[in-house]
Amino acid sequence: MSVQGTILVLDGVSTNRIMLKVQLTAAWYHVVQGERLRGLPTLLRRSQPDLVLAAQTLPDGKAADVKKLLAGDPTLADIPVVAITQQNDKAARIQALADGLDDVLAYPFKDTLLLAHVRSLLRIRGKQQELRINDEPKSIGFAEPQTAFYKPPPAGLVALLAHSTRTNSTWRKALSKQMPNSISTHTLPNLKGILSAPAPDAIVVELGPGAAGQTILSDLRSRATTRHSALIGVMQGDNADLAAEALDWGADAVCQGGFETDEIVLRLKRHIARKQTDDKLRASLRKGLTDSLTDALTGLHNRRFAMSALDQIARKSLNSGRSFAVMVADLDHFKSINDRFGHSVGDLVLTEVAGRLQRTVEKAGFVARIGGEEFLICIPDVPQENALETADLICDRICAEPFRLPDSQLSIPVTISIGLRLCEPWSLNRSGSPFLAGDLLKSADIALYAAKKAGRNQVQIRPDAA
Structure with missing residues (x-):
């Protein structure tokens, strides 16, 4: 990650690129611009961006093609890609998430919301990079031999945190139809149930007006039990300021416009998978550090x-x-x-x-x-x-x-x-x-x-x- 943070903006419309560059440069990010997939590999290698903002549709492809291109290069695979869609295009938002994009923004958006998304994604990527040594998970024992038996990841634990038992029940019923995860429900603002139970892989939090929801996010992020849990906020309406605050207070993603089951499921699957990968890296790192200080034969310190x-x-x-x-x-x-x-x-x-x-x-x-x-x-x-x-x-x-x-x-x-x-x-x-x-x-x-x-x-x- 560069000192300033380098953002690659990909859009076939020059006015869109200029607008994004103005917004990002004002926040002291270094901005690199492109307009199509052709020549993108060279541009990526040269600029080494920390984040890519790509229009959902490019002159010669889609934002999903950008994500596939990055995924094919181990040195670029962890770079988050945000798809930018047209206003009120729910189908495009769901499709972008289904295609593996890290997040979605819809035109027009406020500077505060754009920058909150950027900060959140860079923060997540920074944490992942800290778990790697020289960008090589194998150096801390995480990589497995090619012949290792494949073991599917666990389904993960999901906690729902809403203002009423009725909302919790509705959310749980909707998710249970599409996800095999174990789902628990808890009522705001009481966190005792979540903090005393096994650590959830993801928590879906109902956000409302005022600071209560954001405070809950901050509280969850500070607790040892839920520090590494994926936090997904759900809010009614399209309050950009509230969404931006939620991201800055610790949410990994915010779903505007209420509980949309398809969107929540896609976000949960992505963030649970990321969290479980990070958990393995943390465990491997701890084991590597322990092994480096332990005598293998006797188990004593070395x-x-x-x-x-x-x-x-x-x-x-x-x-x-x-x-x-x-x-x-x-x-x-x-x-x-x-x-x-x-x-x-x-x-x-x-x-x-x-x-x-x-x-x-x-x-x-x-x-x-x-x-x-x-x-x-x-x-x-x-x-x-x-x-x-x-x-x-x-x-x-x-x-x-x-x-x-x-x-x-x-x-x-x-x-x-x-x-x-x-x-x-x-x-x-x-x-x-x-x-x-x-x-x-x-x-x-x-x-x-x-x-x-x-x-x-x-x-x-x-x-x-x-």
Whole structure:
């Protein structure tokens, strides 16, 4: 998306293009103009628009052809296209939505309504782009192999929010004939039912005069339960100012002229599909972030997480004046386990060690696997005697019970050595030098080396230097 926002206006009538350019330029958008499909691919690649406003009928095609052209290019597929129809042409509006257009505007329209539509669509596209890394969903694990089994998307949950139970009943009956979705009904202004139920994929909201309807939209958009739900406003009449306000207050679409079933169904299908795609991207992104901070074998945190967390704990210590402990733990003679029993058994031992470490430390601090058989344990807000007790307890729990192999009577004795660094706040930034997590890790490593040299299966302490 460009800094200003680039809008491509496609219309065979020059006066229409000029009028739109004046309206959009006044709002600080960069406007590019075209009049036909011929040459459009080159124009799209050159201008890279953020939004396309296209007349329903062009000299050599339709707005739907523009949408198909964009959909065929992965780098342009997410660009929204708005069809501009003639006044009071209900059939053209329904057809545009059925053709996959993102929204419809009818001449003549106010600047406020045009710009509200533009802002809403750019906002939706911006959110979608934020869910992608370098515009490649596969980079966060969203893309699936070509051979993956196709699983149809769920029908989605729809909530109806009207001013009366009678209106809700009428809407529900009309939608149920055309949609397989689970539909719930709720009465304005009470949101308790929606907020306490499973998050709906889409909410159809009855809008009326005054600020009540817009306030409901804003409220729904701010709640964790409904933040990502598609919001579709329904209003009687053609109040452009009210429609513009509804879009700016959070609606993804506004249906003017009352509840038109065909239009509502088309909008619901489109926005539910978009919302479900965004949900998958969000879940994939969360999983990708978690995986990037997690050791795949043991489920513990990995080195990347550990170094960042250690840095944060140290900085918190500087502010709080409380000490913390850093331990580096390493299994003794682990190579001999791999050599004798194989790496699969070695992996089982590492996994069991991780579990024992985690159960020992629990919520007092964190445990991370930072190397092959090396672990980092950090415990904030802990005095020296308690840190030493925890380190000794770790040693005891590792060596007290041999590691039993599945489907075998064989058990493997395992011990662990620990280097403990006790950290006082005054020592973290001596001489005004910045704190580095790596310095503490090296210091604990020195203590670990001392534990190995002293015979293993023990704790050695490296206190702060005076």
